[in-house]
Amino acid sequence: MAATNDKSSPKRNRGWYQDDLTEVNEPIRRLLESYSKVPSSDVVQHVNSIRERGFAANPYPCIGLYRFTNLTLITHSLYDRIVSRLMTTDDATYLDVGCCFGQDMRQLVQDGVPSARLTGLDVAGPLMELGYEFFLDRETLQSRFVVTDVFQGPAQGAVWTELEERGGADVMHCSAFFHLFTLERQIAAAEQLSRLVKKGGIIVGRQMGSVKPGDVPAIQDGSVSYRHNVETFNAMWREVGEATSTRWEVEGTMDMIGINPNSPVEDENSRRLLFTVSRVE
Numbered sequence: 001m002a003a004t005n006d007k008s009s010p011k012r013n014r015g016w017y018q019d020d021l022t023e024v025n026e027p028i029r030r031l032l033e034s035y036s037k038v039p040s041s042d043v044v045q046h047v048n049s050i051r052e053r054g055f056a057a058n059p060y061p062c063i064g065l066y067r068f069t070n071l072t073l074i075t076h077s078l079y080d081r082i083v084s085r086l087m088t089t090d091d092a093t094y095l096d097v098g099c100c101f102g103q104d105m106r107q108l109v110q111d112g113v114p115s116a117r118l119t120g121l122d123v124a125g126p127l128m129e130l131g132y133e134f135f136l137d138r139e140t141l142q143s144r145f146v147v148t149d150v151f152q153g154p155a156q157g158a159v160w161t162e163l164e165e166r167g168g169a170d171v172m173h174c175s176a177f178f179h180l181f182t183l184e185r186q187i188a189a190a191e192q193l194s195r196l197v198k199k200g201g202i203i204v205g206r207q208m209g210s211v212k213p214g215d216v217p218a219i220q221d222g223s224v225s226y227r228h229n230v231e232t233f234n235a236m237w238r239e240v241g242e243a244t245s246t247r248w249e250v251e252g253t254m255d256m257i258g259i260n261p262n263s264p265v266e267d268e269n270s271r272r273l274l275f276t277v278s279r280v281e
């Protein structure tokens, strides 16, 4: 799907480019004001400008519909424990898969986590680059960003194998990622990602779930992606465990927070799936 800068072009989007925001709410407003020092009066314009440039680089619904402004890692029930683990364990590491602008990483830094312990991973380098302009921290942030395709895994050489060092990450964040793909591709991605989490580590995140798990139309014409409920997500990780000689425990909840059944990417079955996948073997 080609993005164009002509706002009136029907090709620009398929319904997931909403009008410019006129308000930016907490907690991203607070993060932009306190971490990035964006003046309060400039926040709306700043967010609209980053959305514009991000959508031109990569026209995902999460960008066009401003979903990136909803910080959700901080709403996870383990958030405080994650912050504490990353702050107090010297060699603790965090890997954000499909990090986009790296917004959740900046929240962790704002909450006291040393930025050098955080790594962002995304196949789209321009989005991670734009993250520096979003958060105005190119000179100060010590986090690493790696341009990597999860599906290619170790075939990409050092850029991937370095992520496996020390047995993988303590905490992996994986939000709005698996739901982009078919179930078969989700399993393939999870098998690759399972190499990047250490024993005792966790994967946390949120994604679009459904009370009727199954395929829904995806953003590429004619393609589908799979939406889970907690049971199917658990079954997926059982299969991943068997294929990779690892073992995972899944906890999850589904709710309606942030769900708009009338939006172009949701329907009456859609739910927000919040999960924790713990590596126990």
Ligand SMILES: C[S@@+](CC[C@H](N)C(=O)[O-])C[C@H]1O[C@@H](n2cnc3c(N)ncnc32)[C@H](O)[C@@H]1O
Residues within 6 Å of the ligand: 058, 060, 062, 067, 068, 097, 098, 099, 100, 101, 121, 122, 123, 124, 127, 148, 149, 150, 151, 174, 175, 176, 177, 180
């Ligand atoms: C829907 S966005 C979610 C961004 C962010 N995690 C959030 O919750 O707002 C999905 C992200 O996954 C990235 N992505 C898609 N396919 C990927 C792949 N094969 N390997 C790595 N990243 C990928 C996209 O570039 C995009 O930034």
